Amino acid sequence: MLVSIVVILGSLSLLSSVSAANDIDITVSMDGESAQTRFDHLVLVAGLWHLVDIDMGGEVLDQLTLKLFEGTTVPIASQRNATNYYEWTYDESSDLVWQDVMMYGGRTYIDADNCSQSNSLYRFAIGVKDTFPSIEFYHENWTLEIYAGQDNLFSEVIVIEKPTLSLARSHAETIEFYVDPFTEMDADGDDYFKVENKGNVPLELSVDYPTYAKYLECEHFETILSVKSGKHCNIILHSDSWMAGIGTVTGTIEGTIPSPYVIYTDQLTFLSAPVISASTLKINVGHANHEIVDLGDGIIFQYEKSLTMNEGEVREIHAYLSGNGEATLNISSDETNSSIRNIQLGTIQVTPPISITSTNTSEQIVTITVEALRENKVGTIYYTLDVDGNIREFTTTITVEVPQSGRDETTTALPFATIIILLCVVLVVVYMLISYLRHRG
Secondary structure (H helix, E strand, O other): OHHHHHHHHHHHHHHHHHHHHHHOEEEEEOOOOOOOEEOOEEEEEOOEOEEEEEEOOOOOOOEEEEEEEEOOOOOOHHHOOOOOEEEEEEEOOOOOOEEEOOOHHHOOOEOHHHOEEEOOEEEEEEOOOOOOOOOOOOEEEEEEEEEEOOEEEEEEEEEEEOOOOOEEEEEOOEEEEEEOOOOOOEEEOOOOEEEEEOOOOOEEEEEEOHHHHHHEEEEOOOOEEOOOOEEEEEEEEEOOOOOOEEEEEOOEEEEEOOHHHEOOOOOOOOOEOOOEEOOEEEEEEOOOOEEEEEEEOOEEEEEEOEEEEEOOOEEEEEEEEEOOEEEEEEEEEOOOOEEEEEEEEOOEEOOOOEEEEEOOOOOEEEEEEEEEOOOOEEEEEEEEEEEOOEEEEEEEEEEEEOOHHHHHHHHHHHHHHHHHHHHHHHHHHHHHHHHHHHHHO
């Protein structure tokens, strides 16, 4: 009878352990991050603090032990070290409720301040030392076990990974901005770039364009990039009062592990991701629809490359010079399909060639009054610039369309013809009526 009772009690004890294991739910993640998995097993990244959340399924225990070891067999006591075995405890009755049993190298691998217990929910804030070889995503299979006293309540494979820091940029290679000369304004880029975290560690991002740092803002850009996530960077340019010209700006993207995640030891080698290049920024300072040409010696010329006019239309077009120096500008037209009526430098009427003293604090504005002469033809305005004997030539092409008045006549011709026909009809009717009356008389 005694033997039967012992067997029954043993069976109940075994059933109790199995039942507890089935009811236990566990998650492993870094604070604020989603749980990572590999081969359908939970992942813990070496060298970083993790939260091991244990739901005991309604069972409240005064003591709990967490063991983590390499492989599937617990190493014997004499062979345990930071490369193969860790053990942490929760003991409600102890002065130190949360403890690291092993204490390798004189430091603890439990963060007691971030551990907690509420009813049947237990949170261990723990980590393991990074002793892995410097191979990206190197991993080992370990075992995580939960004990209540000597009873093993839970056992599961956990993948321990080497911390791997990796960033990638995608989308735009070059982003262009257009701002007006000598004007403070905000300008959006014509594109964006995306930064992705390809590693297994959250990263704090910094996008740096050193020469233009105070003029650039990455709009709505969250600096913490979670594992396997990406962020768009829309750059806004806050321009100063700049002279016309085209500037190219290069930058870098750097990612570092936020300090609260790191378990600091004397062997840290993984705090920063390899720096990658940001999208190149091309800043166009000039007037809309104008070509921007650097003539050398710091002088910038702007002109319209092409436009469309109607035959007979007269229009003012503009060219601009800026930068310190002297230049001679000659302007002419083809005189067959387009002609020049007037040229002004500032507000003064001038005749080419024009001598211009340019400065880097304002623009010299050349206003050219042009007439389009022949429809369905192409007119040309010619510019010849001489800067210290360096002669450059440019053209504005004018596509001449049908006269605007011709279009109006087309729309009014039909009503006018209709009126004439109606008058003729009226006259015929009147004539016939008069003839009829005379005949009766």
